[in-house]
Amino acid sequence: MVHHLFKDFLENQEVYILNENYWKDQFDNLLLQNGTSLVCREWLKTTFSNGVKFFDGNPIFNVLCPSLNKAVRIIQEEPTSNHLVISAWLDEFPTADDQETVKELVIVLELSEESRDLAKGLIKAWLVENAGSEEMQTLIDKEMTSPLIHRHPRQLQHLLPTHTSWGSLTFIEIHVFYDWPRLFTCQNVDGQLFLAVWFDETEEADLWLYVNLSPQRLATIRTGQIDLYDAFRTAENGWVHQVTTYYDDRFSQIKAVSGDTIDDDWLPKRLQRLSGASKTDLQLTRPDDSLSQLTIGAKLTRRISRETLEQRRQVLKTSQFLGTN
Amino acid sequence: MEHRGRIQAQSGGLEESESWSSSTLSTQQDGLDLIDKLERKIPLAEAMVRKKAFEQARIYVKQATANGGVDAQVSRSFPKGKGTKVKGIRVDIEVITGKAFVP
Numbered sequence: 207m208v209h210h211l212f213k214d215f216l217e218n219q220e221v222y223i224l225n226e227n228y229w230k231d232q233f234d235n236l237l238l239q240n241g242t243s244l245v246c247r248e249w250l251k252t253t254f255s256n257g258v259k260f261f262d263g264n265p266i267f268n269v270l271c272p273s274l275n276k277a278v279r280i281i282q283e284e285p286t287s288n289h290l291v292i293s294a295w296l297d298e299f300p301t302a303d304d305q306e307t308v309k310e311l312v313i314v315l316e317l318s319e320e321s322r323d324l325a326k327g328l329i330k331a332w333l334v335e336n337a338g339s340e341e342m343q344t345l346i347d348k349e350m351t352s353p354l355i356h357r358h359p360r361q362l363q364h365l366l367p368t369h370t371s372w373g374s375l376t377f378i379e380i381h382v383f384y385d386w387p388r389l390f391t392c393q394n395v396d397g398q399l400f401l402a403v404w405f406d407e408t409e410e411a412d413l414w415l416y417v418n419l420s421p422q423r424l425a426t427i428r429t430g431q432i433d434l435y436d437a438f439r440t441a442e443n444g445w446v447h448q449v450t451t452y453y454d455d456r457f458s459q460i461k462a463v464s465g466d467t468i469d470d471d472w473l474p475k476r477l478q479r480l481s482g483a484s485k486t487d488l489q490l491t492r493p494d495d496s497l498s499q500l501t502i503g504a505k506l507t508r509r510i511s512r513e514t515l516e517q518r519r520q521v522l523k524t525s526q527f528l529g530t531n
Numbered sequence: 532m533e534h535r536g537r538i539q540a541q542s543g544g545l546e547e548s549e550s551w552s553s554s555t556l557s558t559q560q561d562g563l564d565l566i567d568k569l570e571r572k573i574p575l576a577e578a579m580v581r582k583k584a585f586e587q588a589r590i591y592v593k594q595a596t597a598n599g600g601v602d603a604q605v606s607r608s609f610p611k612g613k614g615t616k617v618k619g620i621r622v623d624i625e626v627i628t629g630k631a632f633v634p
Binding site: 249250251254255256258262263264265268279281283293294295297299300301302310312314382383384388389403404405406471474475477478 | 537541542570571575576577578579580582583586594595598599600601602603604605606607608609611619623625626627628630633
């Protein structure tokens with residue numbers, strides 16, 4: 207449970223201005239309290255050429271300290287839960303003469319008393335203590351793994367839909383893996399084939415699109431004859447399923463929607479094809495033992511080639527899932 | 532005057548970008564073309580996890596054009612909003628010098 211500040215900053219422009227000034231005061235006080243004579247100034251434009259402000263918190267605060275050649279940028283998001291939400295990274299911005307780059311600390315947060323204090327700690331290390339990039343990255347990694355920071359606890363058993371009319375599903379092939387499977391084929395106990403793509407997440411669930419496939423259709427998708435967009439948009443039977451899988455033990459939800467009415471934002475981009483996928487599409491990141499036990503159905507159909515099977519074994523052997531934010 | 536900037540896809544092991552540098556002003560279409568080019572250039576997994584980011588970047592370019600463009604220096608990171616605070620997986624738009632995305 208955190209204590210949010212300026213919760214409606216995106217709805218009310220007066221609140222937004224107060225929020226901007228709040229960050230400036232926080233920054234000035236931070237420098238004052240630490241007795242530094244550092245001179246810093248705002249350096250990024252937050253308006254369009256006609257003077258209209260962005261008013262979207264991207265960024266809500268920015269500052270450049272020329273003597274250090276360092277900058278800070280804070281991006282503020284609308285609160286979505288009562289959890290602590292904050293993320294940070296280091297970046298570089300080219301100077302106008304291209305002779306050097308400004309080193310930048312970027313912080314993204316939902317503003318609360320708790321995230322503010324974490325952000326100020328990072329800014330203090332970056333500017334007041336003038337931490338080097340490596341040292342700063344270590345600090346960011348440490349702070350961002352705090353148990354206080356909310357993460358979506360993805361578990362293997364919650365990735366595939368459970369307690370639905372489809373019955374138990376097993377992975378056939380994972381085509382795109384980024385922290386967890388994002389695009390894969392799977393089948394149920396009746397041998398029904400599905401292509402599934404992750405398209406969004408909420409505070410409590412992942413959102414997917416599933417489409418039924420015939421073996422012939424699967425073959426044309428795997429070889430890239432049909433792109434991933436049309437695999438869903440022009441479903442064989444005309445229907446696509448919007449699936450919600452919760453991070454906890456709640457039953458998954460399936461809602462059938464006509465393929466031609468799906469929001470484009472939910473679908474893969476046009477012309478993205480499986481045949482163009484390379485090994486780099488299998489992104490493996492930080493391990494998480496809770497999701498390292500991916501198993502696959504013992505029954506392998508003849509439709510899966512020996513090569514594919516071997517690739518899959520390699521993926522499953524090395525895949526380590528991450529329960530992440 | 533030189534108008535310069537770049538659009539980047541970053542995080543983890545990825546750092547790909549498309550840049551512009553010209554004495555003529557970049558238009559909305561120039562910006563959208565660079566975003567498309569970058570999205571096609573990166574691996575499928577990287578493009579898929581940045582789908583929302585690319586869409587928001589396109590919307591921003593269009594908003595900029597509708598408001599006369601943007602002047603340097605601008606640094607914007609996408610995606611923004613609900614459920615997007617994931618390990619800095621992002622698309623950045625940086626206007627380094629001059630002006631960009633004019634009508």
